Amino acid sequence: VSPHLVERIRSAAVGLGYTPNEAARNLRLLRTMTLGAVFDRFEEPMFMDLLEGLSSACQKHGYSLAITTARGDQQVYEAQLQRLFERRVDGLFVVGPPDDLGDSVAPFLDAGIPALALFWRGRGSDRLPLVRVHHEEAIRAAMTRLAAEGHRSVLYFTRPIRPRNIRDLVLRQAGTELNMKVATESISFDRPDGTHRQLIEEHLRRADAPTALFADANSLPPVAQALRELGLQVPGDISVVTFDESQWHKRLGLPWSTICFDGQEVGRTAGRLMAESLAGNPPPDITSAAEYQWIERGSVGPAHEHNNRQQ
């Protein structure tokens, strides 16, 4: 085909206002060039980084990205999966899957549609390749630092992910090694105001009361509010470590020490793995897309003994 002719046709096409119909094209080719991503909820600022990376990687490889939020509802999560399947997405990202997805991922697996779990897996998503971020070293570093400051008991606020989540696991392991007590409160961040405060008060009354708090991104707002209401100074009265700070916050300069990672990088990696998978190279069972980093800031100080048993 002569380049001249190509140009003539192209200009004629423009003149006639012709635009190829991707939808029809894709029907013929038995693909949609669309990838689906299901989120439990958006809220956490770090997800913006993830989306930026994921979205960029998808468009780089020619795919569109259809996103979906379950608004914290497991039923909705499963319904969205089915919708994406009916849509015949070419690939699926299951972002932070809930505890139990039932069989809603099975159709994808059966149809040979590549699906990737991001961050962790649960029941019903345990057979998906996983893209994760390594916690071990950063958590160990944080715990070691806390131990050096005399902390012997920490409390971790996370959301209700039933099968012991990996962070919890690693925290406990580090706790065992460093001879520190690790307690976990799995609680939804949108519980009524005051719930977090009550929990903290309750823990502080115990014999081995925590002198440091770990808080997931979603738990940070209510925990921070609780500390303000209780008049607890950070780090004077209690030390605080947060998880999953976003890029925007990094530039903003929050006061909290944090264990965080590059969300954009994880998004890009997931996108790339998906593209490779679609090209015939299935991803390994587990991929480490990034490493969590321990960033110490002013929210960590010496352990402060509380007045237990105030009666």
Add this chain to the structure above:
Amino acid sequence: VSPHLVERIRSAAVGLGYTPNEAARNLRLLRTMTLGAVFDRFEEPMFMDLLEGLSSACQKHGYSLAITTARGDQQVYEAQLQRLFERRVDGLFVVGPPDDLGDSVAPFLDAGIPALALFWRGRGSDRLPLVRVHHEEAIRAAMTRLAAEGHRSVLYFTRPIRPRNIRDLVLRQAGTELNMKVATESISFDRPDGTHRQLIEEHLRRADAPTALFADANSLPPVAQALRELGLQVPGDISVVTFDESQWHKRLGLPWSTICFDGQEVGRTAGRLMAESLAGNPPPDITSAAEYQWIERGSVGPAHEHNNRQQ
């Protein structure tokens, strides 16, 4: 058709593993049940609220949402618009369109595909119905408050949106009424470190130096950093007001006074308007989806005269 038969067929379908193919269905019906949304960039945490609302509204009306980021690049923005057009999305959200979109929205308009601009319009997007949030009262309230604290000169940091953006306009108008000077710096937040600091220093050296700062969400991180580096206390040395705080931050309790709105509500409204438009009820030229609120916090205090002309 008897309900009994319906059930028999339904179970037979399940037994055979049949799932309807939406893509083929949509080709036949000349629609895709997909809405496209183009973002200049994600970064700002408020966009998570918007996405939550937009995504919810779309799925409520049976539509999928394909999102796209231009990563701050106008070329990419236009390319994404074209891609979405080839995809034959049924509707388009142009979120915070850049200064000049050229003719890239024209195909949608010509094809009768409803397109909505969110937040503002620019060249090339000026003919789209607009979903906006009213600034006037909140900005006036903030300025009135600052005036009462003795402020006579404020500086506004925003990103480079060339045609005088509406916030700038309203700030200036309020400034005129209240006899306050309003200066604006349109600067990309990802300029080299130190740029914001230099700009602030420069403004502080002037005769009528600003005693208060307004900062868009994207500008807040570098501005906050600059203030830290300059050793300027808030509100002791200078007062600060931010824009577009997210829900997450509201719960977190940031120290800055802010002019913000309910991002989820705006998303829901945009989604609803789009669904109605697709159902034959085109939206009005301008829709107010929410009102900006003025929330005063500790970052606003009495005006503090700077030592100008330090030589």
Add this chain to the structure above:
DNA sequence: GTGAAAGCGCTAACAT
């Protein structure tokens, strides 16, 4: 009521 056929816009495999 049930069944057959046309066609949405494209691509791949043919035949000329």
Add this chain to the structure above:
DNA sequence: ATGTTAGCGCTTTCAC
């Protein structure tokens, strides 16, 4: 090198 055709999986129409 160019033209023709079948068919992706559905819905709609039209005939039975």
